[in-house]
Amino acid sequence: MQQLITDTRQLEDVVGYFRTQDAFAFDVETTGEYRGVPAVNEVVWISLATNGHTAVIPMGHPNGHNLLRKATRRKNKRTGEWDHIAAQWEEPPPQLRPSVVFDALEELLYSDRLKVAHNAPFDLLSVAKYYKGTYPPPPYGDTIVAAWMVNENRPIGLKPLDKERWNLVYDLEDVGKCIEKHAFGTVADYSYMDAASTWLQWLDLRSRVTAEGLEDMWALEMDVLACVLHMGSGGVPVDIKALEQLRMALRERMTECEADVYRAAGKVFNIGSAPQKQVILYEEQGLRPRKRTPKGAPSTDAEALEPYKGRNAVVDAILAYQDVSKILSTYVEGYLGNPEDDKPTQIFDGRIYPILKQYGTVTGRFSSSKPNVQNWPRADTEWGKAIRDLIDPLDGFVLLVADYAQIEQRILAHFAGKGALWQGFWDGVDAHTATAAAVFGVAPEDVTKQMRQVAKAIAFAINYGAGPQKVADMSHTTLRRAKQILREHEKQFPEVYAYKRQLLRTVRSRRPEPYLRTLLGRKRRLPDLLSHDHGRRGKAERQVVNSHIQGSNADMTKLALVRLHKGLLPGMQILLTVHDEIAAMCPAEIAEEGAKVLHNAMAGPEMQLLSVPVTTDVKICNRWSEAK
Structure with a gap:
């Protein structure tokens, strides 16, 4: 059943029907200069879908059904400037006020029913402002996350998914980008299709998550979604x-x-x-x-x-x-x-509200936009420090900042097993220092800055599939010398190369589509390992180890984020996660207790997932740069 809701009686009937269901999908259409920023946009349409029913509710769409005059521009004879003349539409049909609609929907949105959306944080945070900033509680379902988990290599927008699954094509005019440019009926149809197809995608994708053996990862990602809502609702003071x-x-x-x-x-x-x-x-x-x-x-x-x-x-x-x-x-x-x-x-x-995308990369790491906070320069550089120092805790608060120490090398040691790298972590030796000492045949205390730089280049080559030329470039040495260094590294760390070879063999052997699983079981699919194209196959081969290590790093960081969110003390707020760094704002009077919570979230006993020690150092500071 499809229903356009324009009066309170219809609204009551819709709420009554949805009250009989234990799950529903919903979608909002927004307007305003910052329509993409949930904290400040204006919700003009909301649509809901569940078994057997889809309801579309307009709340102030400015246009009627027919366009009377197109938008144009006319040159002003007096000023010589071009004046823009807005389009003229028929008067819009009567519509309910947002306050009336959101008051009626509260018992659905703030119930224990499963709430599904495509990119759920946007929709959940967009409606939160109509409830004094409190976003709807779990349980949640997010079809964009489900689609990403089922196949991280394809487009996961709602329309590409609809076309792929059902050959369903709609919205050729890109209505959602600017709904106020379109007729009332056009937006009503678009809003209906978004909600209805989200519900259908949910019914399809959720079962496929289970079929892929990803139930545990799904539970983690839905907990991460709750963290994203927490961070998105508070913003980041600058x-x-x-x-x-x-x-x-x-x-x-x-x-x-x-x-x-x-x-x-x-x-x-x-x-x-x-x-x-x-x-x-x-x-x-x-x-x-x-x-x-x-x-x-x-x-x-x-x-x-x-x-x-x-x-x-x-x-x-x-x-x-x-x-x-x-x-x-x-x-x-x-x-x-x-x-x-x-x-x-x-x-x-005074705050930024970056859009944090838990589905933003193929490896499981976050990405972000508007503004981007994931590609900040390294924290130990001049500009990296300057950018981080723009984060400004409120009066009476401090920053708590922590990251994992050499986490990718620790994950590599865990997967490679016992050997020089593994033993070095148990002996408390810095991984790059240990590598340099072994390769150059010197004692750890005799390792020079240049030797350590070479060790960093080797680590990059191992983790990212780079070749001797990259090692030569990063080490500022010759290609011949880089090849010698890599041969010596393989001699000193044979377990690392054995791990790489075994992983590639295992992943390539899986049919019909090669895949690997990360530390916590996330799937990373690499179909190009079977490609007849040498370039594509080589690129996929280089991605195998990187996906295994970086994906496992993402698992650990997301798990730490969830543990922190569940253990937050009163007044604490998670501000950002940037790769394997986590920053929180904490009342100054409980800073020490807050630091312990953050430390235990990242490296407490329950987080000992690796066979080598995992360490993190939590810093209490007023500016992020003080953490390094």
């Missing part, structure tokens, strides 16, 4: 004055970096032009291209230039310029906004 000061400093630094580039190149050119940089670097400077663009041109991005860092003055100057430009554009003006580039601010009431 120091706006410090942001503005950083913007000024970065603009000044960009001017200096630009001059450095021209000075090193001996000429002025357009630094933003890739073709001009290609001429400077690969023709005039004579560098050999290490990477190419999809169109086959020599790349000038940071990855392509990194091997020449410290070896070529032009490269050093360009990298410095690009680094500062990215920090300014992404992490400063991306937060503050920049009217000149049509960048809106992402700060509301």
Whole structure:
């Protein structure tokens, strides 16, 4: 049954029917300048679907059914400027007020019924503002998470899923992007389809999660969803004055970096032009291209230039310029906004509300957007510290910051089993120091900074499937020497290479689609291991170990996040997780107790999932940089 709800009697009937069901899907359509930010958007439509019934409820759509005059623009004879004339529509049909609708829906949304949505945090947090900021309680179901768990390699948007599963195609006009541009009936149909197809996807996908043997991971991800709601509802307080000061400093630094580039190149050119940089670097400077663009041109991005860092003055100057430009554009003006580039601010009431996507990567790690907090520069760099220091705890609160010490190397040691790497952790020796000592045949105390850098390059090669050239580039040595180093590493750590070979054999042998399971049982599918295309197959082979280790790291971080959320003390708030770092805000008077809660969440006895010690150091600080 499909029903458009425009009066209170119909609304009562809908609530009465849904009250008889133990689960339902719902979807909201939002408007406003920040329609994508749940904390400040305006919900104009809400639709609900369950067995045998879908209801669509408009709450102030501005347009009627028919367009009377298209939007246009006219030149103002007096000013010479173009005036934009809005479209004119028929009057919209009568609609219920949001207060009436949300009052009636409260007994459904805030019940113990299963609440399903596609990207549930957005819908749950969008309705929370109508209930004094309190978001609906669990249990939850999220079809985007279910689709991702069933197959992380495909598009997981609702419409691609509908087309794939049922060859169902709708919304060719991309109505949801800006509902106020469309007719009342068009949006009603769109809202209906979103809710109805979400419910149908749920019935299909939930059983497939079970069939894939992912029940435990599903339970974890739904607990993670509750953490995302907690973080999303509170937002992250930022120091706006410090942001503005950083913007000024970065603009000044960009001017200096630009001059450095021209000075090193001996000429002025357009630094933003890739073709001009290609001429400077690969023709005039004579560098050999290490990477190419999809169109086959020599790349000038940071990855392509990194091997020449410290070896070529032009490269050093360009990298410095690009680094500062990215920090300014992404992490400063991306937060503050920049009217000149049509960048809106992402700060509301002194807080940012990043969209944290637990399904954002194929390995299980979070991604984020609006603003992005997952790709911050490393915490031990100048700009990494500056960005983290923008997080500003409220008066009377402190920051609690913790991360895992060398966690990917510990996971590698766990999977590889007993050997030099495994023993080193039990002996309390730093993993990179132990590796360098073994490879170069020196005592740990005699390991130099350069030796340790080589060890880091080896770790990168093992974990990310990089070859000798990458080790040479990262170690600032020759390719021949890098090959010698890797041969010696295999001699000293044979268990690591045996693990890699065995893992690849096991994953490749699984049919019909090769896959691996992470530490907690998450599935990572690698179908290209069977590809006849040498390039695709090689890429998949390089992803095997990385997916195993990074995916297991994601498992541990998500489990720690859930444990922290369940053990929060009064007044504590989880602010962010950035890879394997977790930051929380805690009342200063209980900071020590809060630090213990965070420590136990990350490395307490129940978190000893590895056969080597897992360590974390919780710092109590006023600024994030103090944690390093």
